[in-house]
Structures are given as structure tokens and as C-alpha cells.
Amino acid sequence: MSGRWWSQPFAPEGSAAAEGIVKQLGRPALDPLTVLVREAAQNSWDARLSDGLVEFGIDVRVLGDDIGAWRSLLLPGPAAESDPDLDVALRADAAVLVVSDRHTRGLGGPLRAGKRASDGATPDFVQFLRNVGEPSDHQFGGGTYGFGKGIFYRLSRVGSILVDTNTAAGGPTGRRLMGAALGHSWYLGDRRFTGRHWWGQVAADDVPDPLLNGDAEAVADALGLPGFADGRTGTDIVILVANLGPAGPEPDSRERTPAEAATFITSSILWNLWPKMIPGEHGSQMRFTVGVNGSSVPVPAPDTVDDLVPFVEALQDVRAGRGVSYSRTVPPRNAGSFAMALGAADGGSRRLSATAARPFDGPSHHVARMRVAELVVDYMPGPAHPDSRLSYGAVFKASEDADELFAQSEPPTHDDWIPKGLSGSARGVVLGARTFVNKQLDEKLGLVPQAGGSGGQGLGELSAMLAGIVPARLDATHGAGGPASGGSGPVVGPRSASGGGSPGPTRAQRGGKARLTGAPSLRIHQDYPYLVAQVKVPADSQTRIVTADVEVVVEGGGRESEPPLGAVLPQVMQWQSANGDVIQGRSIQVPPGEESDWYVYSTYLPDAVVRFRVSQVASSAS
Template identity: 30%
Template sequence: MRVDRLTDLRRRLLLDRIFTDLPASLSQIHESLKSPQVHAIEIYDRGTSGLEGPFRAFEEAPRGKPNNFNSFVFDIGSTSDSQVSGGTYGFGKTATFQVSKSHCVVYWSRCLNQSGEPEHRLIASALHDPYAEQGVRFTGAHWWGTIVGGDVEPLRGDEAEAIGRAIFQSDFGVDETGTSILILDPEISLEQQRGSGLEERVPVRTVAHAEELVRQIADAMAFSAWPKTTSTDGVSTPMNIELHHGTKTHEVATAIRSGYSRWASALARVRAAQGQQSSESIESTPPGVIREKIETIRLRPNASLRGSGDPIFGGRTDNVVGHLYLVASVRSAETSVFEVPRNRLCLMRSLAELVVRYDEVGSFDDDAVQWHAVFKPTPECDRHFSASEPSTHDSWTPRAAEEEVSTYVVSRALHQVRSKTRAFLTEGKTVGRSGERSVRKVAMALRSFVPTVLAISDDQASSQPGSRSSVRRRGRHTAVTDLEVISSQRLPDGQGQELVVRPVGIQGESRIMGQISLFARSQDGRMELNNSEAGVIWKQNGVIEGHGRECLLDVETDVHIEIRTHVATAVEVVLRGEAV
């Protein structure tokens, strides 16, 4: 995707070669293209089949043959019967018009024609409100191409290729097929007044507005399309996502993979349960995982539904309609350029893997513990969930489905999914609290180790996870020193961590006293671990300098701190340094 200001040449081409003979009702197109600051969004895909199939609105595609051009360009608002695509009602096609102040777009596609030869196709379209003129009703849809027999057809061949290359910035390779869409004069929503909650739509005319548009696009990509950046084999991803603003490239895919890594891990496990990803390509359990569970959603329809003649489970004999993965983890101090959802149930379509919505089901009492859940229907049952979506594709409404069997499948599946999610959230609260060490009993049953270096001072009663790489302690009679964290890695057996720190003397000290405290974290609280529950070994220059919670260290020489728990445990680490 690309956001850029239209050059004078591109604006003239659009006015002189594409949007000709504009009626008064479409004067906004002319006004937009006359502005020297007008911007455009260019959306493109490559490696797809492009807008193939018949290109005349009245022409029907042979059964079983593609109808991509007519469906995408002419059949605005029509229903799709594809079992693989995410779209159903054509809402996505009209959304591009809504973004444009002038409600117009240009399509340029390279596909294989009926003879199997590559062909360029170019057409423009505008979508406005229906209107009547001289007693005749019009839909408000307009197209610009070439007129053949009174009907609009796309420009094709060399002419389409030449104009496409002049207007668009992303060209096609020698054997490349795909589609590009140019959205003219995009608008963004801005808050009218800080804190007012009221928004206004303004056209992008400045660099600042263009940067805000790019930010909003990146947020939307991350929020709804993060599954497209999640590898299915440990190497490739379902989609390569690019975002450009002028000459600047935003590494949005890398940022999404980093910020949404918890969600990606959950999706990979759902894919594996559905046979769509091998277990070998799934990374080991991420650090900080406290508890995880995969739930298979099965239904037991009554005799009347089973005898309806509709294959409820799409040929499956195990009555499985989907899979739910749930995970609880320690909330780390990781930062992301996105506001990543947490404590949410993510519902998504099956093979298309498009996010439908995030459900709020509940949260743990301790804000330091978070959870993520992903539910995905099986490919065989995805049609039921597709049938229950509104035109906006942002929810599953069982009663919206036309067939009784789809209403049943979606209703009962969602009931199970939400019920199992609530049960997962309450499982951690069933541990007894009568003993002094009840929190420890929970913590010692945790699944992995997460070091979190915290900044503390003498007068702090407790600490919260932070991201500082150096830790200082100040006392009334204590000189200030640093323990600078260099790196950390898990021990091979998973039951501990090795930290590499560097003691730094602030006031010329040659030696300092290194100190460490370890805390177990769970949904039920925070408990300091003693020496019998977690051991610490201090090494400097390859020599063991000490065991336990403190050790005398030389400054400016790296120290290897091996923290070993007797059970794989989620641990919070607090480091201190004191001058001696």
C-alpha cells in the first residue's frame, strides 16, 4: 500500500484521459484533482489472479469459471458465494469509495484473458447516492472506460498498460498478475478538539495529515490483518504487507509480528490442531506462559437437524466445528507501536483468516497477568459463520443466517467458546488461599521463566515491571551504583535463566555488592522465592564468585548470573547494586 501526493502530470492524466465529461453532480472529482496538494492511496496485490473473467456487465461467467472483474467492478453490493474468500456482501468494495472525498477509484489489473494470454485492464468508477433525473432513477454508480455498443468496458491491452503505468507507481513484472486500486483524495477522521470525543473527516492535504493517514492504515492492518503476517511454515507468510509514504518505507509487517507475537503463537496452535501447520514449524512455548489449553469445539445436533439433508459438518465425521486456543501469560514490559489487544477472545474466519472481532469476556484480578484466545472454525464449517455475518463483517449473529442449520452451528459454537473461555479465566482462582504460601503453590506450578529487570528504590514497597536496562538503588548511607543488564537467555532445560550484567561504579568504586531478589508471579499475587526454591550462582571471568542473593563483584567486568528454579517458574527479577 502506498500514500503519496499526486504529481501535476498524474492529476492532468486523470482529468484528461479518465474522468472526462463530468456532470455537475460529480464536480467534487474535478475539485479534488485541481488541488495541487491532493493525495491518493494506492493499494496493490501481486501474485494473485487479477480481475479475470468476463469484463462486460451483462455477461455471465461459465459455471465454475472466474468472474472476478464483473464481481469486483460492476456488482457493487452483491453477495459472494465463495467459500474461501473473506468477503460476502461486497462491503469491502464500497469501503474504498467511502474513504475518498470524491467517492471515486481507478482499477488497473493484469490477468489472463480467455485465451490464456496476459492482458491489462483499466477502468474507473465512482459511487454516489441514488438519484432521479428527468423521471429516470439512477443507482449513483458511474464508470469510465471505453463505450462499446452503449455499454462501458475497461480499457484493455497496450492503452490500459500505458495509462496504468503513468498513473500508478507500482508496476507489474514480466509475468506478474494482480490488481492495483487508486483511491483519490482520501479523508481521515480527526478529533475536533482534544478530549471532546467528536470527530470530523478532512481530506489529506498536508504532510502531517498524510502521516496520520499512514498511522491509521498501519493500525488497521495490525488490528485486522495480523494473521496475514503469521508464518505457516516458519519461513513464508500468507501475505507480504508493505506500506510506503512517498519515498519512506514503513516496516509495518515486522512491527506487526513483534507487537502481535502472542496472538501469532495462539493462531499457530489453532492451525496445527486443524492440520494447517506442522508442529515442527511452531516455535516453542513463548517466555512468560503460565497456562495454555487447546479446546476442540464439538456439537451434538438433534435428530431433526441431522436428518435435514444439509451436511452440517461438511463431511466431517467427528462433529468438530472449530478449535479454541487459550493462553495466560505474565504481562511483560514489551513496547509496540500499536495498541495491541489483550484479555480478548479473537474470532476469525477459517481459511481467509480475517479477524471478525475481539470479544471481551473477562480478565484476571492481577493486571500483571494477561490472556489471549483465538477461535477459528474448521474449513468445512466456515460457511455457517460466513452466513451469520452482517455486511460489515465485524460480528457473528446466529439469527442473521438464512438456514436453520447455520443458526444452530454458530449459536452453539459461540456458546461453547465463551463458556470455555470463562472457565479458563476462573481456573486459576480455585486454588485455596488459607495457607501462608498459597500464592507460592500457584506460582511454582507455572510453565516458564520470564526475567523482568525492575527499577526500585529503598522506599518502594513493591515494584512493577519496567524496561530499564540499568538498575540503581539509593539509600541514605549507600553510594549509588549501577548493574547494567547486557543480555539474558533461558537455560537449556527451561528451568532458569542466565543474565549477563556489568557492575558500574558511579563514584570510583572498584568493587560493589550485587544483590538479587526473585518473585513468583501468578493470577493470585506475587511471592518472594527463598534459597530453597530458587538458586543463584554468580560468575565473573569464568570463576564462581558466590551463591545466594548477594555477591561481591569487580566493576566494569561482566557478571554471569545463573538463576535456577527447581520447577519451571515464571519469575520476576529485581537487581540492586551497593557500594562497599
């Protein structure tokens, strides 16, 4: 059975005009494709089944040779006076976006808005396709009042979508396919219409209903939709004649190609949905796919994208209870948790899948804020790391007790926490969260003024000022290996080794003493920063013992002889040869042979500047 379009007249008691429904989304600052990714994923996550695994995909398609079936089934379209002119827009070069989820319960519940859902069922079908502005009935869900579904219509040049769903309830109404469109209100003679239209089978009472089961399957097959032949439950939402958005800056921008749109969507998934890619409690997570005309575009794992690694680590700390609690003296007493991790300032990924929808420029100094559903609300900027070689990523996650209060502060697109207009506990929690996060950042970055007088300077700022004593380049690689050098050399000077029964300094017979070369570099290894200095050991005919020391440099360039009580001191941790051999401790024994390169690792102090020294003596065993 084929369907037809039906236009909604205004009821005598009043109705919602289509223009108002679309405008409820506002004008988001985010790219519309990013809004689509965020809103669609929220819907899918809220509809997940008990096993906690959701498969979510977006396919960008050009109708091409299938245009005949689309025109045959969907034309004639709604009245031209309402503006969604399908007849003109449905062409072979038109693009559609197919947004799919599986392992969700589908859009179930009653087919009509005026009917009460049975016990245990949720009226998802009417909430998505018929009603507007209903409060969320999903505990700790990502959405609130369902206004975000307007993005599906807004991305369509003709304000039209098709929805194909297979519900977990099954039965005679388990498979449902229906279209919907939002145009302009209009008149037919003296009768006024809302501008809302539905495509389906029109019942005897002149109300449209979806195509069901076999009829729905036949239409989906004819249109080349994914379908549900494998028996899984879920929903496919098709955005007709999609606007893929601009590529490049104005005034020379052009519309994205399907491949460019798929890359941007992939990047939006990474930056907005990465927490859902990391298995949570009981293994709950989302798996993502992006396609272009059926060909898949890989969605990288977030822990393989350098820009996202600090955020991933911070979230794992929050989940494990290692974060700092946002505690209050009044309920909700625990309103959230914060954690932060370091990254490399020049370690950003250059892959388009990571950069196309990156929400900020330059090294990360941001906090990913999220509610219990772990969908990123936004990236709140904080102060840059005082050491220009370092970046950081942090996470603030609302607690279950405070989740609803944060939800009240969100706009329809859920991309900010806005205290304006709130009162009582909600206002206090949202305002206090920003203050709490800023305080945590200041403390962890060493920006809190020193005790003992006004005008004191934070240790982090002092470190940044003194950093010129030991110029360094930050190597973005994670793991052990020889660092690249850069800048001028550090202040160095040979000194005698101490202890170990050494006979004291002796003159090398051929190549002279071991020496530091280049400048120390800063490396992140297994989530910890280290200073790494390169040491060149000359050729020699005898065995030598080479020892490294590291010391704190005070303002003016002198050596700190008496550290403050309880202060952490830098320590040499290990040596590594050019071929990867690792030796723990301050000293290495270098056998006779040709000139060799070594790398010495020391702990890094974020509130200090350090200097390496190396010394060499002949081994008593030689």
C-alpha cells in the same frame, strides 16, 4: 486511447440506485481505513494463486505535480447533478490511496455482466466493477456477498475509483483499466439515472468497457500507477480524493496527514491481518508494504510486537492441533479450536505502528476470533487475568465444517458474529461458540468455582486477593536477565541448608549472610512465567554455599505444610549471576570475593502465592 465517463440510466424493469449500494456497508464502528485494510486484504487473499504467496500494499500519495495528467484524463467528470464533482476536487493537494496486490489472478472473466464465464474462470471483473450482492464463489474465502467493496467508494470524497488489473488468463483482454463512481440518482429532463458511472471506452451499443492492454498501460503510465511492466498479475485500485480520516479527538480533531494515515494503516494491518503474516500450510502467507509518496513505512513482524506475541503463539498451537476442540453432539461435530498464551500486563509496545489502531485499551484479555481464512473477525473480550501482572491473548478458529455457518452470522464488514436472525445449526454453532470460549477462559484462568459447596471462590480470584503478601512487578522482557525490583520486600527468613555433607551453619567472617533484596518479580521466559528473586551475597574470604527454597503461602500468611494430593509444588529452577552465568538447581557455590548479586528463578503457580527463603553455609572445601 483516452476514456470518458458514462452514466447509467434506470432500465424500464428497474435498477439499483447508487445510494443503496453505498448504504449496504452500514455504519461500521471501525475506522474506515481499518475497514479498507480488512476488505481489500480479503479480496486479495481470495484471489491468490496456487503458490500461496500474496503481496499486498497501500500507498498514500499526494497528486502534486502529476495533477495535470489526472485532470486531463479524468475530466470532464460525471454530471454535476449526481454529485461526484471531480473538477472541483482534483487538485494538487488531493490525496489518493493506491491499494495493490500481486501474485493474485487479477480481475478476470467476462467484461460484460450478462455473459457466462468460461470453464475454470471466475467473473471477478464484473463482480467487482459491475454487479452488487453476488454470493462468494471462493471456498473458505474471507468475503461473503461483496458489499464490503463499498468502502472503496466511501473513502473517496467524490465516490470514485480507478481499477487497473493484469489477469492470469492474459490474452487480448488480459490487461484492463476502468473507472467507476457512485453519486446520487438524478434526472436529465424526464429521464432518470441511477447515480452509477463508469470511465472507459464506450462501445457502439452505448455500454462502457475497460481500456485494454496497450491503451490501459499508456493511461496507467501517464497517471504514475505501479503498472505491470514486470509481467506479474494482480490489481491496483486507486481511491480518488481520499478522506484520510480524523487525527485526535473531537472537537479539536483534524484530518490525518499522509504520514499519519500510513502509520494508522500499518497498525491496522498488524492487528487485523497478523495471521496472514505467519506462514501457514505449504508456506501460504501475505507480505505487506505501506508507502507515503513512494517511501516505505516498515510493517513489523507480529512476533516482534509484544502485544501480539501471545496471539501468535495461540494461533500456532491451534494450527499444530494443540488447541481445545469445540465439540458438539450434532453436526458439525467439530466446530472450531481454542488456544491461549500468557503475556506481560505492562509489556505493551509503544511503537505507533502497534498502538495507532489497537482495538482495545489496557492489557490484553481478548480472544481473536477468525474463520478458516485466518482474517481476524474481532477481539472478543474475556475476564482480565486474576494476576494483574499478567495478560493473555487467545485464538478461536472456526473449523472447515462450521466456516459457512459463522459466515452467515457476519455483517457486511465481517467484524462480528451475530446470532440474531439465525436459525438451526447456524444459530446453535454461533451461540455455542461464545459459551465454549468463555468456559475455556474461566478454566484456564482458574475462575471455575471450587467443588464442595456453593459460593466457592475460583483459585485465580483467591490468588489475586493474596497477591499482596508477595508484591511483585512484572518485567516485560522476554529472556533471561536481572529483573527490576519494585514494591516492598517479601516475607523472608534464613534457614539452614540441608544435605550435601555440610558441617552446618557457620558465621560469615566479613559480610554476614546472603539475603533477599527488594521484591520478587514475575518474568516471561521462553513462553513460561517464572518468579525471580534478587539475592545479595556479601563479600567474604571463604567459599560459601547459598541455597534457595520456595514455599506456598496459605491465607493468613502461614506456610503450606501439607499440599493437597496431586498438587503441583513450586520449585527453584536455577540461579543466574549479574553477568549472565547460569547455574541449575537450588544451590550455588560462591567463591571468596567482593559482594555479588544473583537472581534465583522458581516456577510460577497461577493459583498460589509463594515465598522465597535463602540460606548460607560455609563450603566444606574452603
